[in-house]
Amino acid sequence: MIKADALEKPGIVHGFFTRQGGVSDGIYASRNVGLGSNDDRDKVLENRKRIANALGTEADRLATPYQIHSADVITLAEPFSENDDRKADALVTNQKGLAIGILTADCGPVLFADAEAGVVGAAHAGWKGAIGGILQNTISAMEALGARRGRISAILGPTISQAAYEVGPEFHERFLDANSGYTRFFNVSEKPDHYMFNLPAFIRLQLETAGVSIAGDIGLCTYCDEERFFSYRRTTHRNEPDYGRQISAIMIKEA
Template identity: 60%
Template sequence: MKITAEALSALPGIRHGFFTRQGGVSNGIYASLNCGVGSADERSHVSENRARVTAELGVAADQLATPYQVHSPDVAIVDAVWPTGEGPKADAVVTRRKGIAIGVGTADCGPVLFADGEAGVIGAAHAGWKGAFTGVLEATITAMESLGASRGRIVAVLGPTISKSAYEVGPEFRARFLDAAEVNARYFTLSTRADHHHFDLPAYIGSRLRSAGLGHVGDLALCTYADPERFFSYRRTTHAGEPDYGRLLHAISLTG
């Protein structure tokens, strides 16, 4: 049902999970642990799936805060949990409140969970190419620092994300990154299609996290596209011509 990272599990008072698509109640293309409020899945199924996630994290079913994700660099500081589906437009959440879980949904984009165990500050970021490019990771770290975290103590781990081999992009996409910095060329390799490249989103995310000076940066090195048994994938769904797709949930809580 969930995958954990050793570096986060080693921190006292913190529970986390990069949840797979397994262990839920949804059917069909949403089978089975679809936690996406924005999907066309039955709302009762999504609610039950999210409750199963909170149970794994040791918090009440109504104590899960996820934002309304818009591929932005914006971060919400969580002091109290909002009703499901009514979160602020943001792509990361941070908190120092115990007894609640914060999380983000993905279906190929990079989920990053953060924690400073000593300060008791946690974070979760949804880092697609646009969010990572415009600074959502750095903004998450800054927001955690505003709550008392120290970046030198922060552990950050990247969960299941689309891999370079499955992520083909056009020339305009690559040009955007090269215009920002020539060094970004290292994240692209030529595709078999003319004027197309493969983009290494996990490597790009990891590089930005390491450049931020964190205490530890990890990567589960799992591809959402290549593993349909465990993960939802927007790109795989698009290639298959399916009408919708489920969303994975990645969440963290302070319990100590």
């Protein structure tokens, strides 16, 4: 797993996990944790168990939401039950030994921690969530548990880079309608009326504007680094039938 120095705080354990180190094979090789994929379910569960163990907890103490590209956040006091509504794109908790994570395959995984307050968060920030307020809402949910945004470290994990993220004119117009200053996140593409969008920079702006103590980025591209990361867009370009997901997770250690 990849770690960020800013999240290496007393009492906090985290990881931006790669696709390596699991039991899946084929297009899912090897550590696919996506239960929504067409991978063998038992293999996915084993991969998730390995993630939980790496964090120092049990598989049933690793919670992930059913991601819908929203701005919705769930505050967790215990693992999800079978019938819980887990539709959201971020989780926050102040419970020790409860790992929270989000799955990605190009979108931005952001992990948050206020170690002094003992509050952590994990957010899935695709372009819809990022422009819709998922990061700000995650911070607000952490504050409701006692965190202070001026103490929060927020780190963006492996995300599709601008060089690999081509978008059409409607996408471009939507951002400029929201804020004309967002034009700085777009470069003109070689394809007429298309642009290259800088999602990592846009996410960092949202975090910086929200007033967190540290807004960082580990600077890794999911599309470009096939050996370590799954990528939805790379799969689409190859006309492959499905794709795996990697996980980014964080937990407050038990004493």
